[in-house]
Amino acid sequence: MTRTVSAWVSAGDEVLGVVGPFPVDIPWWSEAAPVVDRLEKLLGVPVLVLRLLDVDGGEGGRDGHVTYHVEALGPPVPGTLEQRAVAPDLLVGDEVFRSPWARADGLRELLGWAEETLASAGRPVTGPVEQRRTWNLAGLFRLPTARGPVWLKATPRFAADEAAAIAAFARVDTGLVPVLIGSGERRVLMEHVPGVDCWQPSAETVGAAMERIVAAQAALAEQGPTCPGDGSSPSNRAEGSALPGSRGGPSPAGAGDDPASPSGVPDRRIPGLVSAVHALLDGPAVGELTTQELLAARELTRRWELLTECGLPDTLVHGDFHPGNWRSDGGPPVVVDFADAHWGHPVLDGLRVHDFLPGSGRAVAARAWTDAWKARVPASDPARALALAEPLALLTYAVRYQEFLDGIEPSERAYHEGDPAGAIRAALRSARNPSPYLASSTTGSVSSSRSPSRAS
Structure with a gap:
């Protein structure tokens, strides 16, 4: 199956008409570039995709027939739009x-801010x-400059402050993260990172990624959770950067009120995380899960007590550490992509990569992550942490997914x-049938001490 598209086109407050359906060659609903390309050829004017209106068919954020709201930045070629008496x-x-980037005025403000910030940094936009x-979850734009492309990313109110997270990691490993050129409330401008996305990483790349993130997290754990007051990192600034010192604005949904939590980064240490899971099980999940599933999930949360015995420190967690x-x-x-960053247990980053690797790659990742932490915290048991946390990571994702649903407009809930x-x-299935490449490294330690997996 593929993605087909229709678009309702507006210009300011005026609805001009509808165009489509037509096919595009990338199935993912969030990929705006092929939609923009096709519409600009059809309409003869620049356009911007504002938001998704409806989906018929497809699942998992891909395929099916997708209807978007699109803003035309000029008068379309006559006859290219179908006029209908009633708009959706x-x-x-x-x-x-x-x-904000799903509104025409908000999108203009965002792009205007980016161009002004780059001009102030000596990097005017050239095209x-x-x-x-x-x-x-994001608006992503590529801005050309004479010194290479710059990426603009905008994030919602429930996202972590990416600038704060990037700056914190840059304090201990400048090359681990993109170079920040500027930031504002829920927006960042970043230098282009050469290379390719590592969707099919080699064993060497997996090992290097695990070693690098663990080294940075161990260093940040030693420094403690308090970030510099202005959230910036001079070592990560480009020459002539317009990176401001303070972003201000409300804290993202889910951010902790603990003064020791880094500015803009949610506090997801174990006590608060367990409370969040129980709140989900007592609230939104009630209508979707059976009584037996709810009981088993509550019992499964007791594993977090065992996880604390593994001796790994709380630190700054990426939150979506996949290739x-x-x-x-x-x-x-x-x-x-640090929108899911938080202060908490690092095992989540050790596990996330496994969902995107074949079995042999998962074993490599588990071994590399375990070895990296063991070298830095010799008294810890990272192998046992991986096995214990395999289902706990999925409960953490459930909390995060609910935050998405609670913070987005109805048409985007699809x-x-x-x-x-x-x-x-999935967490309950994982507890019943643990991954062999994780369970084998624990020599039975997960099932000891009143294992919740038996109850699920």
Whole structure:
């Protein structure tokens, strides 16, 4: 199956008409670039995709027939749009959770801010802005400059402050993260990272990624959770950077109120995380899971007590540490996309990569992550932490998916509907049938001490 597209086109407050359906060659709903390319050829004017209106068919954020709201930046060629007496209700009114980049005025403000910031940094934009992705979790744009492309990313209110997270990691390993050129409230400008996304990483790349993230996290754990007051890192600034010292604004949803938590980075240490899982099980999940599933999931949360015995420190966690968020030109990977960053247990990053690797690659990743932490905290038991946390990571994702659903407008819920319950069920399956490459490294330690996996 592939993605077909229709677009309702507006210009300011005026709805001009609809165009489509037509096919595009990338199935993912959030990929705006092929939609923009096709529409600009059809309409003869620049356009920007604002948001998703409806999906018919498809699942998992891909395939099916997708209808978008699109803003035309000039008068379309006459006769290219079909006029209809009634436009969809979704085109009128506003939603409290609508992303700023999903509104025409918000998108103009965002792009204007980026151009002004780059000009102040001595990096004026030299050509048209390319819209790459747009959805409820991010707006991503490529801006050309004479010294190479710059990436603009905007994130929602429930995302971590990416600038703060990047700056914190840059304090201990400048090359681990992109170079920040500028930042504002829920937005960053970053230098282009050469290379390719590591969707099919070699064993060497996996090992290098694990070694690099663990080294940085161990160093940050030693420094403690307090970031510099201005959240910036001089060592990560480009020459002439316009990176401001303070971003201000409200804390993202889920951010801890603990003054020791890094600015803009949610506190997901174990006590608060367990409370969040129980709140999910007592609330939104009730209507989607059976009584037996809810009981088993509550029992499974007792594993977090055992996880604390493994001796690994709380630190700054990436939160979505999979190979698609690594870029490499042959050297150690640079890590991108810190919207899920938080202060908590590092095992989540040790496990996330496994969902994107074959069995042999998972064993390599587990061994590399275990060896890296063992070298830095000899008294710890990272292998046991991996095995214990395999289902716990899925419960953590369930909490995060619910935050997405709670923070986005109704038409965008198609991206995440059912994900919290799906992740909880996956956690229960994982507890019943642990991955052999993880369980074999623990010599039975997971099943000792009143293992919750028996109850699930």
